[in-house]
Ligand SMILES: C[S@@+](CC[C@H](N)C(=O)[O-])C[C@H]1O[C@@H](n2cnc3c(N)ncnc32)[C@H](O)[C@@H]1O
């Protein structure tokens with residue numbers, strides 16, 4: 305028996321991962337912030353996530369589904385244990401269920417890659433799609449071929465590989481939504497531990513789909529100095545050369561280049577989390593960092609910059625403040641403790657690092 309948030313659960317090792325608690329805490333806060341009323345935990349295992357959403361986020365209509373009979377027995381027991389007999393408990397293959405029924409919010413939290421479920425979830429989700437991906441090695445380029453098979457995108461190895469992985473996932477979801485004439489608006493995206501988690505608003509209509517695809521593109525990344533530029537559009541045009549050092553440049557993508565956080569929604573999630581059973585220091589910290597991230601793809605690794613420009617590393621905060629005082633946009637990023645997001649050109653960073 306474990307207690308997590310406001311629920312008590314009878315657990316079975318295979319179906320409950322205590323290390324995903326943070327992921328569920330944030331999920332509960334987001335469901336509350338978005339005032340979700342109809343929610344499907346498509347891969348529910350012990351029911352921890354869906355039951356918490358029912359109890360803590362006050363979502364009135366919650367369905368929990370799992371293909372495993374053992375998991376379904378566990379979910380039924382846990383629903384009873386928490387007075388949530390009103391939840392609907394289903395034992396379908398998630399892909400069949402998602403093709404049969406629409407849900408306002410669909411949550412995909414699989415073992416490993418969500419790729420096999422994205423198409424069906426894109427069809428089912430009417431307003432929200434929440435996705436966890438624990439296959440960070442394929443997403444970030446460590447398992448290149450697997451990533452290409454799952455997401456039909458090519459990552460490049462770089463310091464900002466965590467964000468690249470998140471954007472490759474978002475790009476794959478954007479394309480699946482577009483196929484069924486839907487668009488998306490990312491509300492919160494975080495990479496924590498060994499997973500990426502994203503909360504997407506889903507918008508119906510071909511126009512939304514077209515607008516969504518306008519945020520697709522590529523990252524051209526220099527092999528030698530690491531400088532990158534974004535190339536918007538679905539056609540892949542590479543100069544092959546870095547504009548800063550002349551080194552060879554690789555293309556990564558297609559991937560999502562649009563915003564990945566929604567400050568207003570994240571503020572509501574913070575308010576929902578504070579003082580609630582889902583509160584944790586880490587949860588609050590991640591939400592705060594995500595809220596304050598500037599809306600630009602990718603980030604510099606402060607240590608790599610310092611090595612490259614032979615500067616002594618100060619704090620990331622000093623560098624952010626230095627950039628801001630020069631009039632540039634700059635922020636830390638939750639993706640890395642030494643990551644700096646900024647619209648300042650690399651020359652500005654070089655100049656600043658030599659004075660800090
Ligand atoms: C990582 S667990 C889910 C954890 C849960 N969401 C949580 O937060 O506690 C993934 C679950 O997906 C189930 N599953 C795998 N393939 C499935 C499918 N095609 N349809 C429905 N459930 C499936 C497994 O039985 C397993 O219980």
Ligand SMILES: [Zn+2]
Nearest residue numbers: 526529546549
């Ligand atoms: Zn270069």
